[in-house]
Amino acid sequence: MKNILIPTDFSGNADHAISYALNLFKCERTNFYFIHAYADEVYGPFHNVDDTNFEKNKNSIENLTNSKLNELVTEISERTHNPKHVYEAVSSFESLVDAVNNFSNLKNIDLIIMGTKGKTDDARITFGSNTIQVFKYVQCPVLAIPDGIEYTQPKKIVFPTDYMVPYKRRELKLLDILAAQFKSQVHSLYISDFEDLSVRQLDNKKFLEESLPNARLSFVVTAVANRATAIMNYIQEHQINLLVMVNSRHSFLEDMLYRSTIDEIGLKPPVPFLVMQNLPR
Structure with a gap:
């Protein structure tokens, strides 16, 4: 049984990486974990707010994250119908690197699969900042999938x-x-x-x-x-x-x-x- 972790920011790049991962392991018994780390979304716009507003916004973002992850798992389950695959949604109030590292250790993840870029999708760059950070600091194999390529078996x-x-x-x-x-x-x-x-x-x-x-x-x-x-x-x-x-x-x-x-x-x-x-x- 393989344990595959896929970070997602719900962008087209992330969806493309998910499709690649499902194809790569379509014949293997595999646990797929879809993780979204939302700490930056909480702290980003709310550095100087009182505790009440902070908790309110944190809860709002957490609920939205869980809703999107559950929708993602439902959509994939209904689309693929692969009996060899198990899907699980994971939300984390941490930075992306910390969330991926901690969960990789917790579940003994075999491979992380992610897109090369996120929501910004800047055509001038090859790898987005999140992908580079995961390459540098996450102590687990990482497979980065360029956007737009069709799945081909790695012959x-x-x-x-x-x-x-x-x-x-x-x-x-x-x-x-x-x-x-x-x-x-x-x-x-x-x-x-x-x-x-x-x-x-x-x-x-x-x-x-x-x-x-x-x-x-x-x-x-x-x-x-x-x-x-x-x-x-x-x-x-x-x-x-x-x-x-x-x-x-x-x-x-x-x-x-x-x-x-x-x-x-x-x-x-x-x-x-x-x-x-x-x-x-």
Whole structure:
């Protein structure tokens, strides 16, 4: 039984991510939890009000949240009729990151699935602020779904790596499960001007191979003109369906998330983006 958590702000982007998630796990026994964190909605416009008005507005937003979540669950249940799926609504008077982290630990969530953008839907950006915050601070795998893409089985997966980070079986298990389910090719993309690997890199590469026994794994080397450009080009040239990266200390992904923004670096994947966490949980 899979436990999947889907944050929603009731936007079109969130609805699109929900549809993708239901398709991805349509043949799997799955618990879907739809969560809306509403603390920012309460605190945002009411910083300087008395306790009575604060509680009144908090209760109003809480009731509206619960109503929307229940409508969402009812609509999905009536539309899908999938006996393998169980749906549950979750409202939380917390920030999004705290709500998702706490609930992930409480229910031992396997995967978080969300849209790349929220209500703002700014065409100039690839990932909204909420998605970036979840990438950075939630210690659970996160799958971000770009708006507008049609669901396609992840038959071709690209996994960029420099083989410098020692992986963990826990984080690679999800990738192996997906590869087994869809009989996927997993392209391990080494972005470097040098093909020779150090002893450390060779050990990590071997561990990767051993940890993905169900994947049709291939190892590819490409020049390092620009890592983001190399990834984007590979996705386009090989008709990749899913991009997978690991968020770990001193990694390319950490560099994007903490020292700059994904948009400034130029990584704008036109496919779902799975971020796995090599961080304590």
